[in-house]
Amino acid sequence: MTPWRSERLNPPNPLQGSNGVAFGPDGRLYVAQFLAGRISAVDPATGDVEIVVPADGPVQSPDDLAFGADGSMYIADLVPGRVWRRGPEGEFSLVSDEVKVPNGITCVGDRLFVNEMRMNGRLLELFPGGGDPVVLTDGLAFGNAMQLGPDDCLYYPHMVSRQVWRIPPDGGVPESVAEAVHDPVAVRFDQGGVLHVLSRGPEGIVTRVDLHGSGSRSLVTSGVTGLDNAAFDAENRMFVSSFASGGITELHPDGRTRTLVPRGLDGPYGVTIDLGGTVYAADHYRVARPEHPAGDGSGDVATELLQPFCHGITADGGLLHTTSQYGTVQTYDPADASTRLRATGLDRPLGIAARSDGTLVVAETGAGRVLAVDASDTVTVLAEGLEHPVDVALDAAGRCYVSDDRLGAVLRVDDGEPVVLTDGLGAPQGLAVHGDALFTVDTGHRRLWSVSLTTGESRVAAEDLAVGPPRATAPAPALFAHGVPGLAPPFAGLAAAPDGSLLLSADAEGTVLRLTPDA
Numbered sequence: 174m175t176p177w178r179s180e181r182l183n184p185p186n187p188l189q190g191s192n193g194v195a196f197g198p199d200g201r202l203y204v205a206q207f208l209a210g211r212i213s214a215v216d217p218a219t220g221d222v223e224i225v226v227p228a229d230g231p232v233q234s235p236d237d238l239a240f241g242a243d244g245s246m247y248i249a250d251l252v253p254g255r256v257w258r259r260g261p262e263g264e265f266s267l268v269s270d271e272v273k274v275p276n277g278i279t280c281v282g283d284r285l286f287v288n289e290m291r292m293n294g295r296l297l298e299l300f301p302g303g304g305d306p307v308v309l310t311d312g313l314a315f316g317n318a319m320q321l322g323p324d325d326c327l328y329y330p331h332m333v334s335r336q337v338w339r340i341p342p343d344g345g346v347p348e349s350v351a352e353a354v355h356d357p358v359a360v361r362f363d364q365g366g367v368l369h370v371l372s373r374g375p376e377g378i379v380t381r382v383d384l385h386g387s388g389s390r391s392l393v394t395s396g397v398t399g400l401d402n403a404a405f406d407a408e409n410r411m412f413v414s415s416f417a418s419g420g421i422t423e424l425h426p427d428g429r430t431r432t433l434v435p436r437g438l439d440g441p442y443g444v445t446i447d448l449g450g451t452v453y454a455a456d457h458y459r460v461a462r463p464e465h466p467a468g469d470g471s472g473d474v475a476t477e478l479l480q481p482f483c484h485g486i487t488a489d490g491g492l493l494h495t496t497s498q499y500g501t502v503q504t505y506d507p508a509d510a511s512t513r514l515r516a517t518g519l520d521r522p523l524g525i526a527a528r529s530d531g532t533l534v535v536a537e538t539g540a541g542r543v544l545a546v547d548a549s550d551t552v553t554v555l556a557e558g559l560e561h562p563v564d565v566a567l568d569a570a571g572r573c574y575v576s577d578d579r580l581g582a583v584l585r586v587d588d589g590e591p592v593v594l595t596d597g598l599g600a601p602q603g604l605a606v607h608g609d610a611l612f613t614v615d616t617g618h619r620r621l622w623s624v625s626l627t628t629g630e631s632r633v634a635a636e637d638l639a640v641g642p643p644r645a646t647a648p649a650p651a652l653f654a655h656g657v658p659g660l661a662p663p664f665a666g667l668a669a670a671p672d673g674s675l676l677l678s679a680d681a682e683g684t685v686l687r688l689t690p691d692a
Contacts, residue, residue: 176691177621177635182452182463182676183474186437186683187222188213190457191414191421193237193278193318194404198244198261202404202412202421205235207251208439208457208660210650212238215421217406220433231265232257233650234660236290237318237402239280245301247285249275252650252659256287258301268301273655277319277329277359281342288316288329291657296329296340310340310347318359318402322384323366330357330370337370337382351382355392359402364409371400371413375479379403379413379424393428396469397436398476399458417458418473419683436473438463441678443496443524443603443666444685447488452676453477454685455486455495457661460505463685478505480512484664485535485564489527496522498652498661502535502546515550521652523664524564524576524604534573536562543575543586556586563664566604566611568626576601576613583613583624595624595631600641603667605675612675614665616641621675621688635688639679640665 190208197203201214203225212226212235226232226248234252241247246259247268256268256275268285276290286309288296294313297306309327314336319329326339328350337351337360351370357380358373366385372378377395382388399417403424406412411424412433420436438461441454454461460478467473477493480503485496493505494515502516502525516522520539527533533546534555543556543565561579568574573586574594582596583604600617611624612634621635641663650660666678674689 178689178691179635180687180689181679182685182687183437183466184435184684186419186439187434188215188419188421189437189683190416190439191419191434192401192416193235193239193249194402194412194414194421195238195240196404196406197240197246202406203238203240203246204414204421205238205248206419207234207236207416210234210660212246212248215434217410217412217433220421222434226259236276237278239278239285241280241285241301242283247278247280247301249278249287251276251290252654254654256285256299266301269299269306271306272297272299274657277317279320279327281321281327284342286319286327286342288313288319290315290317290332291655292333296327298342307344309342309344313338317357318361318371320361322362322368324384328360328362328368330354330360332357332373337368350384351380351390354380358400361403361405361411363405363411364407369403369411371403373399373401373416375399375476377413377415393424393426395422395424395428395430397422397424397430398473398479417456417476417479418461420473430469436467438474438683438685440663440680440683441666441685442484442661442664442680443486444676444678445486445488445493445666445668446670446676447493448490450670452685453486453488453493454678455483455666457482457484459483460486460493460495477507478510478512480505482658482661484661485523485525485666487525487527487533487668489531494525494527494533496525496535498523498538499658502533515546516544516552519544519552524562524566524666526565526567526573528567528571534565534567536565536575538562543573543591556589556591559584559591563602564604564613564666566606568606568611574604574606574611576604578602578616583611594626595629598622598631602640602665603678605667605669607669607673607675612667612669614638614640614667614677616663616665621677634690638677639681639684639686640677641681 210228315332377397418436443455524536599615
């Protein structure tokens with residue numbers, strides 16, 4: 174086996190996606206990690222991260238959390254629609270499975286409240302000791318992180334209508350307190366009772382609202398792309414999370430930031446390289462450039478485009494073509510930051526490649542097909558009847574190859590018929606062609622396979638790769654939940670660089686690796 178050298182293009186991400194945050198009884202900041210399926214605790218003094226709820230437990234998709242008076246942790250498990258209680262000793266009990274897309278969650282003494290992140294969502298009180306949920310109000314336009322205000326009302330955002338509302342915990346008529354707020358995703362009060370509304374946009378805007386005086390607003394731009402949530406400690410220091418890049422950042426009132434936990438890649442999923450040598454990664458919520466640091470000392474990489482959702486990617490001239498497992502194919506032009514929708518309504522499109530004439534070739538994983546999208550955006554079927562096609566690659570002659578991670582094989586499409594090139598590869602996902610060799614990543618055994626395009630002979634080229642993050646929950650989390658995007662399965666993408674090296678999405682650690690054969 175020819176040894177391959179491995180080089181990280183970016184540092185590993187300690188928190189692959191950071192969502193709801195709350196300080197626990199031990200003084201640590203607890204972080205829900207929706208994509209990673211786990212909950213971690215961060216030491217606010219050192220930034221040390223400890224996984225306290227691993228991905229192989231009953232919780233599938235923790236998006237927010239709160240602590241009760243007795244030290245119990247309550248968890249909004251978004252995709253399966255469950256709310257959990259984790260007792261002080263670490264034991265789990267199910268509080269409710271009657272909340273659709275639970276997200277914002279908060280405790281008021283011994284009382285527990287949760288809202289729904291969907292259109293016409295509800296805000297409910299739940300009863301950990303037993304009892305039916307009580308609906309305080311409905312009509313939420315995508316609820317999210319909420320908190321009790323100094324006037325003893327629950328404050329919560331309407332993400333779609335860009336509003337902040339409040340309602341007494343015992344019910345009543347809800348009241349709008351702020352209109353036309355910049356992409357609100359969370360509402361939080363500092364120790365002085367000042368309302369802070371976080372924006373989920375690329376600039377990282379936080380809006381402070383004077384509720385007790387004129388209603389005036391002031392904006393702080395943090396530069397943290399994709400803010401998700403915030404928590405204030407006893408000294409009134411504000412710590413924010415990012416769904417787009419993870420990490421924990423202290424945000425000062427004047428907009429200065431201090432990195433507590435470095436940010437980075439949430440996945441990544443697909444990876445590609447353009448003719449100029451720039452590497453791009455499809456990172457679920459964004460297109461990122463792993464070799465280019467964000468420039469703010471955060472450990473994050475540069476965001477090319479904040480684009481929920483992005484999984485497959487290929488460079489074609491000056492364009493980037495992307496897929497979303499939620500059904501779309503798009504083309505992005507970095508020159509003018511324009512995006513063009515190429516196809517919609519597909520069943521989990523994932524791997525993507527571009528022919529020399531600009532036609533896109535797409536693995537439609539959910540439908541077991543390989544598709545072509547031409548310059549006029551007409552979609553045709555190149556092959557069908559596959560088990561679980563994940564990625565596609567083209568050789569110099571334009572022949573199409575497909576990886577199937579359930580069949581454990583790589584297939585070649587010959588006149589519309591998939592023919593096995595080689596099998597016994599475990600769970601092959603990412604594909605790349607260089608010369609007369611095809612490479613694929615086996616996420617089951619964490620190997621790189623090299624396959625001869627002429628003979629079909631295969632051999633292991635590299636082992637012990639950081640791919641295939643563990644998630645032992647069964648059944649697998651759903652792709653959609655009540656019409657809202659759920660959890661997209663991971664994908665370890667692979668791309669060939671002109672110099673013969675390979676670029677690998679190392680989704681087990683949140684990096685892109687450059688693999689180079691040792692001369």
